[in-house]
Amino acid sequence: MRNRIERLFEYIAKEKKNIDCVLVSRSTFPDINFFYFSDASGGLFDGSFLLLYPDGSSKLFTSTMEQEAAEKSKGDFEIYVFSSRDERIKLLEEHIKGNNLGLSFSSITYFEVEKLKETYKGNLVDITKEINFTRAIKDRKEIENIKKASEITSKTFGEVPDMLSDGLTEKELSFKIEFQLRKNGAEALSYDTIAAFGANSSLPHYESSDCTLKNGDFVLLDFAGRYNKYCSDMTRTFFYRKANQEQKKIYETVLEAQMLGIDELKPGAIAKDIHNSVSKYIDDTEFKGRFIHSLGHGIGLETHDTLGLSPISDYMIEENMVFTIEPGIYIPEFGGVRIEDTLVVKKGKPEILTTFTKDLLII
Numbered sequence: 099m100r101n102r103i104e105r106l107f108e109y110i111a112k113e114k115k116n117i118d119c120v121l122v123s124r125s126t127f128p129d130i131n132f133f134y135f136s137d138a139s140g141g142l143f144d145g146s147f148l149l150l151y152p153d154g155s156s157k158l159f160t161s162t163m164e165q166e167a168a169e170k171s172k173g174d175f176e177i178y179v180f181s182s183r184d185e186r187i188k189l190l191e192e193h194i195k196g197n198n199l200g201l202s203f204s205s206i207t208y209f210e211v212e213k214l215k216e217t218y219k220g221n222l223v224d225i226t227k228e229i230n231f232t233r234a235i236k237d238r239k240e241i242e243n244i245k246k247a248s249e250i251t252s253k254t255f256g257e258v259p260d261m262l263s264d265g266l267t268e269k270e271l272s273f274k275i276e277f278q279l280r281k282n283g284a285e286a287l288s289y290d291t292i293a294a295f296g297a298n299s300s301l302p303h304y305e306s307s308d309c310t311l312k313n314g315d316f317v318l319l320d321f322a323g324r325y326n327k328y329c330s331d332m333t334r335t336f337f338y339r340k341a342n343q344e345q346k347k348i349y350e351t352v353l354e355a356q357m358l359g360i361d362e363l364k365p366g367a368i369a370k371d372i373h374n375s376v377s378k379y380i381d382d383t384e385f386k387g388r389f390i391h392s393l394g395h396g397i398g399l400e401t402h403d404t405l406g407l408s409p410i411s412d413y414m415i416e417e418n419m420v421f422t423i424e425p426g427i428y429i430p431e432f433g434g435v436r437i438e439d440t441l442v443v444k445k446g447k448p449e450i451l452t453t454f455t456k457d458l459l460i461i
């Protein structure tokens with residue numbers, strides 16, 4: 099993906115780093131950057147690696163097992179095939195250029211670096227930040243994939259009301275949802291489904307249990323499908339049969355907070371300011387202190403992709419970044435509400451990709 103590699107080297111130049119070549123390895127630690135820079139598909143490519151050069155060119159090195167997948171990928175890389183560990187090391191030695199090798203220190207193991215140092219004697223330079231910023235701005239193809247994953251997810255949310263019944267367990271509901279996601283075209287899940295009933299909804303990363311559905315329960319659902327490796331991320335909170343005044347008030351406060359966050363997500367905004375303004379909004383209500391996580395995160399090849407929307411996110415929002423906005427209010431032993439959408443930053447208002455209604459639904 100020449101344009102992605104060129105953008106990476108632009109970031110590297112901006113940071114005044116001197117890099118002759120970048121190594122992206124899917125060796126002992128499966129580095130997702132491999133798929134970002136190669137756009138290879140049809141294989142797992144364990145043990146494979148990429149070398150990226152400042153002119154935008156790249157070389158893909160893979161085992162005989164993945165040779166066919168690499169050739170079918172129609173990438174703009176040259177392909178080299180190894181059939182043994184020794185050959186792999188020899189190819190690395192031959193094709194790494196120069197004395198300054200860029201690596202994503204956050205994506206490579208200590209073990210692998212030690213191995214690399216046995217043959218490579220130049221400088222190893224961390225380019226985690228530059229890779230993160232390159233990946234944060236999505237190109238058209240990436241946005242199309244995230245959009246499709248979001249469409250599948252929204253459609254499945256629309257099918258949830260028909261799945262709810264007295265005595266249904268969280269695990270059973272998760273299974274029904276996952277079946278529908280696949281049926282609607284998801285190739286996999288973006289992450290493990292969260293289905294939390296009643297007071298269980300006060301735990302943001304709850305794991306579904308055998309707890310059964312009862313009248314008046316919160317039904318917090320956080321799930322999404324994956325499409326062409328790209329993720330979506332979406333949460334809705336429904337009420338089963340009835341909702342009391344307290345539940346409605348929590349819901350309305352979260353919805354207002356979410357709309358505020360969406361309004362502020364625009365090019366030029368500082369990421370942490372958006373988090374802080376939503377957090378302040380909730381803290382000015384009776385639910386002070388009950389918003390207990392960050393406002394959102396980037397999304398792409400990973401559900402928690404590069405860059406976040408948290409109190410320490412000190413960078414500027416740019417067009418075509420894709421984020422979630424997901425405030426919540428969590429009351430221990432009572433329950434919680436979270437509303438989450440996946441959005442693309444646009445010049446004016448962001449485009450909301452997860453379109454299922456956010457009206458308070460009593461099912």
Ligand SMILES: [Mn+2]
Binds near residue numbers: 332395424438
């Ligand atoms: Mn999320």
